[in-house]
Amino acid sequence: MDAFLDQFLSFILVEKGLAANTLDAYGRDLARYVGFLGDEGISTPGQVTPATVLRFLTRLKQDGLSPRSRARALVSLRMFHKFLLAEGVAANNPTSLIEAPKNVRSLPHTLSLAEVDRLLAAPCGDDPLSQRDRAMFEVLYATGLRVSELVGLRQRDLQLDVGYLMAFGKRSKQRIVPLGDAASDELRLYLAHGRPALDKDLGVPQIFLNRAGRGLTRQGFWKIIKRRALEAGILKDISPHTLRHSFATHLLENGADLRSVQTMLGHADISTTQIYTHVTRERLRKIHEQCHPRG
Incomplete structure:
Protein backbone atom coordinates (compact mmCIF):
# COMPACT_ATOMS: atom_id res chain seq x y z
CA MET A 1 0.00 0.00 0.00
CA GLU A 87 -5.97 3.30 -12.07
CA GLY A 88 -7.54 -0.14 -12.28
CA VAL A 89 -5.85 -1.52 -9.16
CA ALA A 90 -9.17 -1.77 -7.26
CA ALA A 91 -12.58 -2.98 -8.37
CA ASN A 92 -14.61 -0.67 -6.12
CA ASN A 93 -14.43 2.32 -3.80
CA PRO A 94 -15.08 1.21 -0.20
CA THR A 95 -15.63 4.82 0.94
CA SER A 96 -18.39 5.72 -1.50
CA LEU A 97 -21.33 5.08 0.86
CA ILE A 98 -19.73 6.24 4.12
CA GLU A 99 -21.05 9.51 5.52
CA ALA A 100 -18.77 12.07 7.10
CA PRO A 101 -18.89 12.42 10.91
CA LYS A 102 -21.36 15.04 12.08
CA ASN A 103 -19.56 18.24 12.93
CA VAL A 104 -20.89 20.75 15.42
CA ARG A 105 -19.31 23.88 14.08
CA SER A 106 -17.67 25.96 16.78
CA LEU A 107 -17.76 29.73 16.61
CA PRO A 108 -14.42 31.38 15.83
CA HIS A 109 -12.62 33.20 18.62
CA THR A 110 -12.50 36.97 18.15
CA LEU A 111 -11.13 40.00 19.94
CA SER A 112 -13.11 43.03 21.06
CA LEU A 113 -12.26 46.40 19.54
CA ALA A 114 -10.41 47.36 22.74
CA GLU A 115 -8.39 44.13 22.65
CA VAL A 116 -7.51 44.68 19.00
CA ASP A 117 -6.27 48.18 19.87
CA ARG A 118 -4.10 46.78 22.67
CA LEU A 119 -2.66 44.04 20.45
CA LEU A 120 -1.86 46.46 17.62
CA ALA A 121 -0.12 48.76 20.09
CA ALA A 122 1.89 46.00 21.81
CA PRO A 123 4.94 46.23 19.48
CA CYS A 124 5.63 49.80 20.58
CA GLY A 125 9.37 50.10 19.94
CA ASP A 126 11.28 51.58 17.00
CA ASP A 127 13.47 48.50 16.51
CA PRO A 128 13.09 46.45 13.28
CA LEU A 129 11.19 43.57 14.92
CA SER A 130 8.64 45.92 16.49
CA GLN A 131 8.18 47.67 13.15
CA ARG A 132 7.70 44.30 11.49
CA ASP A 133 5.18 43.07 14.06
CA ARG A 134 3.15 46.29 13.94
CA ALA A 135 3.03 46.09 10.15
CA MET A 136 1.95 42.43 10.21
CA PHE A 137 -0.80 42.98 12.78
CA GLU A 138 -2.12 46.06 11.01
CA VAL A 139 -2.16 44.26 7.65
CA LEU A 140 -3.95 41.20 9.09
CA TYR A 141 -6.61 43.27 10.81
CA ALA A 142 -7.05 45.57 7.79
CA THR A 143 -7.35 42.78 5.22
CA GLY A 144 -8.40 39.55 6.94
CA LEU A 145 -5.62 37.62 5.20
CA ARG A 146 -4.88 34.04 6.15
CA VAL A 147 -1.54 33.80 7.94
CA SER A 148 -0.10 31.72 5.08
CA GLU A 149 -1.09 34.55 2.71
CA LEU A 150 0.52 37.14 4.99
CA VAL A 151 3.90 35.43 5.32
CA GLY A 152 3.88 34.72 1.58
CA LEU A 153 3.44 38.38 0.61
CA ARG A 154 6.05 39.86 -1.71
CA GLN A 155 6.70 43.50 -2.46
CA ARG A 156 5.27 43.09 -5.96
CA ASP A 157 1.93 42.17 -4.32
CA LEU A 158 1.62 45.64 -2.75
CA GLN A 159 0.07 48.69 -4.38
CA LEU A 160 0.54 51.18 -1.55
CA ASP A 161 -0.01 54.21 -3.76
CA VAL A 162 -3.61 53.16 -4.35
CA GLY A 163 -4.10 51.32 -1.04
CA TYR A 164 -4.53 47.64 -1.81
CA LEU A 165 -2.64 44.36 -2.02
CA MET A 166 -2.91 41.21 -4.10
CA ALA A 167 -3.48 38.08 -2.02
CA PHE A 168 -2.92 34.52 -3.23
CA GLY A 169 -5.29 32.17 -1.43
CA LYS A 170 -6.15 28.49 -1.61
CA ARG A 171 -5.46 26.87 -4.98
CA SER A 172 -3.46 30.04 -5.83
CA LYS A 173 -6.65 32.06 -6.35
CA GLN A 174 -5.93 35.78 -6.54
CA ARG A 175 -7.98 38.52 -4.94
CA ILE A 176 -7.55 42.25 -4.42
CA VAL A 177 -8.00 43.46 -0.84
CA PRO A 178 -8.10 47.09 0.40
CA LEU A 179 -5.40 48.02 2.90
CA GLY A 180 -6.49 51.22 4.63
CA ASP A 181 -4.31 54.11 5.79
CA ALA A 182 -3.04 52.65 9.09
CA ALA A 183 -1.78 49.43 7.51
CA SER A 184 -0.28 51.29 4.54
CA ASP A 185 1.59 53.67 6.85
CA GLU A 186 3.04 50.85 8.98
CA LEU A 187 4.08 48.93 5.87
CA ARG A 188 5.88 51.98 4.47
CA LEU A 189 7.74 52.46 7.76
CA TYR A 190 8.75 48.79 7.91
CA LEU A 191 9.83 48.65 4.25
CA ALA A 192 11.87 51.84 4.63
CA HIS A 193 13.63 50.98 7.90
CA GLY A 194 12.73 47.65 9.53
CA ARG A 195 13.10 45.30 6.59
CA PRO A 196 16.46 46.70 5.37
CA ALA A 197 17.82 46.17 8.91
CA LEU A 198 16.67 42.53 8.89
CA ASP A 199 17.76 41.80 5.31
CA LYS A 200 20.92 39.65 5.17
CA ASP A 201 21.29 39.88 1.36
CA LEU A 202 19.93 36.36 0.92
CA GLY A 203 17.65 37.38 -1.92
CA VAL A 204 14.50 36.51 0.05
CA PRO A 205 11.45 37.85 -1.83
CA GLN A 206 9.01 37.74 1.12
CA ILE A 207 8.19 41.04 2.79
CA PHE A 208 8.29 39.81 6.38
CA LEU A 209 11.67 38.47 7.56
CA ASN A 210 12.87 36.80 10.73
CA ARG A 211 16.01 37.66 12.69
CA ALA A 212 18.11 35.51 10.33
CA GLY A 213 16.89 37.40 7.28
CA ARG A 214 14.75 34.54 6.00
CA GLY A 215 11.05 34.59 5.24
CA LEU A 216 8.88 34.35 8.33
CA THR A 217 6.92 31.09 8.66
CA ARG A 218 3.39 30.43 9.91
CA GLN A 219 4.87 28.83 13.01
CA GLY A 220 7.05 31.88 13.56
CA PHE A 221 4.05 34.16 13.35
CA TRP A 222 2.16 31.96 15.83
CA LYS A 223 4.90 32.47 18.41
CA ILE A 224 4.96 36.23 17.77
CA ILE A 225 1.22 36.80 18.19
CA LYS A 226 1.14 34.67 21.35
CA ARG A 227 3.97 36.70 22.89
CA ARG A 228 2.55 40.07 21.84
CA ALA A 229 -0.89 39.13 23.19
CA LEU A 230 0.63 38.44 26.60
CA GLU A 231 2.43 41.79 26.45
CA ALA A 232 -0.95 43.42 25.71
CA GLY A 233 -2.53 41.70 28.72
CA ILE A 234 -4.87 39.61 26.55
CA LEU A 235 -5.57 36.30 28.28
CA LYS A 236 -7.77 34.78 25.55
CA ASP A 237 -6.46 31.79 23.64
CA ILE A 238 -5.24 33.56 20.51
CA SER A 239 -4.50 31.68 17.30
CA PRO A 240 -2.87 32.92 14.08
CA HIS A 241 -6.40 33.33 12.62
CA THR A 242 -7.75 35.47 15.48
CA LEU A 243 -7.24 38.78 13.67
CA ARG A 244 -8.83 37.34 10.52
CA HIS A 245 -11.89 36.30 12.51
CA SER A 246 -12.00 39.70 14.24
CA PHE A 247 -11.73 41.49 10.88
CA ALA A 248 -14.80 39.70 9.51
CA THR A 249 -16.86 40.01 12.68
CA HIS A 250 -16.20 43.73 13.14
CA LEU A 251 -17.02 44.46 9.50
CA LEU A 252 -20.39 42.72 9.81
CA GLU A 253 -21.12 44.39 13.14
CA ASN A 254 -20.57 47.76 11.49
CA GLY A 255 -22.91 47.11 8.57
CA ALA A 256 -20.80 45.45 5.87
CA ASP A 257 -22.73 43.11 3.58
CA LEU A 258 -21.95 39.41 3.63
CA ARG A 259 -20.94 39.19 -0.05
CA SER A 260 -18.29 41.89 0.34
CA VAL A 261 -16.84 40.18 3.41
CA GLN A 262 -16.83 36.87 1.52
CA THR A 263 -14.85 38.47 -1.32
CA MET A 264 -12.30 40.04 1.01
CA LEU A 265 -11.80 36.80 2.94
CA GLY A 266 -11.44 34.77 -0.26
CA HIS A 267 -14.14 32.24 0.67
CA ALA A 268 -15.32 30.17 -2.29
CA ASP A 269 -18.65 29.42 -0.59
CA ILE A 270 -20.68 32.07 1.23
CA SER A 271 -21.80 29.47 3.77
CA THR A 272 -18.25 29.61 5.16
CA THR A 273 -18.61 33.36 5.69
CA GLN A 274 -22.02 33.00 7.33
CA ILE A 275 -20.41 31.62 10.49
CA TYR A 276 -19.55 35.22 11.35
CA THR A 277 -23.22 36.21 11.36
CA HIS A 278 -23.67 33.63 14.14
CA VAL A 279 -20.85 35.32 16.04
CA THR A 280 -22.53 38.73 15.81
CA ARG A 281 -25.92 37.30 16.85
CA GLU A 282 -24.33 35.53 19.82
CA ARG A 283 -22.68 38.78 20.90
CA LEU A 284 -25.99 40.64 20.68
CA ARG A 285 -27.63 37.96 22.81
CA LYS A 286 -24.97 38.33 25.51
CA ILE A 287 -25.31 42.12 25.48
CA HIS A 288 -29.08 41.73 25.88
CA GLU A 289 -28.62 39.36 28.82
CA GLN A 290 -26.17 41.72 30.51
CA CYS A 291 -27.96 45.01 29.91
CA HIS A 292 -31.69 44.37 29.73
CA PRO A 293 -33.58 44.54 33.07
CA ARG A 294 -35.22 41.20 32.30
CA GLY A 295 -32.30 39.70 30.41
Missing part, protein backbone atom coordinates in the same frame (compact mmCIF):
# COMPACT_ATOMS: atom_id res chain seq x y z
CA ASP A 2 2.95 2.35 0.54
CA ALA A 3 3.73 2.26 -3.19
CA PHE A 4 0.13 3.14 -4.09
CA LEU A 5 0.23 6.00 -1.59
CA ASP A 6 3.39 7.41 -3.18
CA GLN A 7 1.75 7.22 -6.62
CA PHE A 8 -1.34 9.01 -5.34
CA LEU A 9 0.59 11.82 -3.69
CA SER A 10 2.61 12.32 -6.88
CA PHE A 11 -0.65 12.42 -8.85
CA ILE A 12 -2.33 15.10 -6.74
CA LEU A 13 0.88 17.14 -6.63
CA VAL A 14 1.07 17.28 -10.43
CA GLU A 15 -2.57 17.10 -11.50
CA LYS A 16 -4.58 18.84 -8.80
CA GLY A 17 -2.46 21.89 -8.02
CA LEU A 18 -3.30 21.70 -4.32
CA ALA A 19 -1.68 24.00 -1.78
CA ALA A 20 1.33 22.68 0.14
CA ASN A 21 -0.60 22.66 3.43
CA THR A 22 -3.39 20.58 1.86
CA LEU A 23 -0.87 18.12 0.43
CA ASP A 24 0.76 17.78 3.84
CA ALA A 25 -2.64 17.11 5.46
CA TYR A 26 -3.50 14.42 2.89
CA GLY A 27 -0.08 12.85 3.37
CA ARG A 28 -0.47 12.69 7.16
CA ASP A 29 -4.00 11.28 7.00
CA LEU A 30 -3.13 8.62 4.45
CA ALA A 31 0.14 7.61 6.10
CA ARG A 32 -1.87 6.96 9.25
CA TYR A 33 -4.44 5.02 7.21
CA VAL A 34 -1.84 2.87 5.46
CA GLY A 35 -0.25 2.12 8.84
CA PHE A 36 -3.66 1.06 10.14
CA LEU A 37 -4.17 -1.21 7.11
CA GLY A 38 -0.80 -2.82 7.82
CA ASP A 39 -1.88 -3.51 11.40
CA GLU A 40 -5.02 -5.13 9.97
CA GLY A 41 -2.93 -7.38 7.71
CA ILE A 42 -4.16 -5.63 4.54
CA SER A 43 -1.59 -5.24 1.77
CA THR A 44 -3.70 -4.73 -1.39
CA PRO A 45 -6.54 -2.29 -2.23
CA GLY A 46 -8.91 -5.17 -3.01
CA GLN A 47 -8.83 -6.29 0.62
CA VAL A 48 -10.24 -2.99 1.89
CA THR A 49 -13.98 -3.05 2.63
CA PRO A 50 -16.39 -0.38 3.95
CA ALA A 51 -16.10 -2.10 7.34
CA THR A 52 -12.33 -1.57 7.22
CA VAL A 53 -12.80 2.15 6.62
CA LEU A 54 -15.34 2.39 9.44
CA ARG A 55 -12.90 0.69 11.82
CA PHE A 56 -10.26 3.24 10.87
CA LEU A 57 -12.63 6.15 11.51
CA THR A 58 -13.54 4.60 14.85
CA ARG A 59 -9.84 4.37 15.70
CA LEU A 60 -9.48 8.09 14.93
CA LYS A 61 -12.37 8.86 17.27
CA GLN A 62 -10.83 6.73 20.01
CA ASP A 63 -7.57 8.62 19.52
CA GLY A 64 -9.41 11.87 20.28
CA LEU A 65 -9.68 13.40 16.81
CA SER A 66 -12.51 15.90 16.40
CA PRO A 67 -15.39 15.33 13.95
CA ARG A 68 -13.82 17.95 11.67
CA SER A 69 -10.46 16.13 11.61
CA ARG A 70 -12.18 12.80 10.99
CA ALA A 71 -14.23 14.30 8.17
CA ARG A 72 -11.05 15.66 6.60
CA ALA A 73 -9.44 12.22 6.88
CA LEU A 74 -12.44 10.68 5.12
CA VAL A 75 -12.03 13.17 2.26
CA SER A 76 -8.42 12.01 1.93
CA LEU A 77 -9.49 8.37 1.90
CA ARG A 78 -12.18 9.01 -0.71
CA MET A 79 -9.70 10.68 -3.05
CA PHE A 80 -7.18 7.87 -2.52
CA HIS A 81 -9.64 5.08 -3.25
CA LYS A 82 -11.12 6.98 -6.20
CA PHE A 83 -7.60 7.18 -7.61
CA LEU A 84 -7.03 3.43 -7.07
CA LEU A 85 -10.31 2.69 -8.86
CA ALA A 86 -9.40 4.92 -11.80
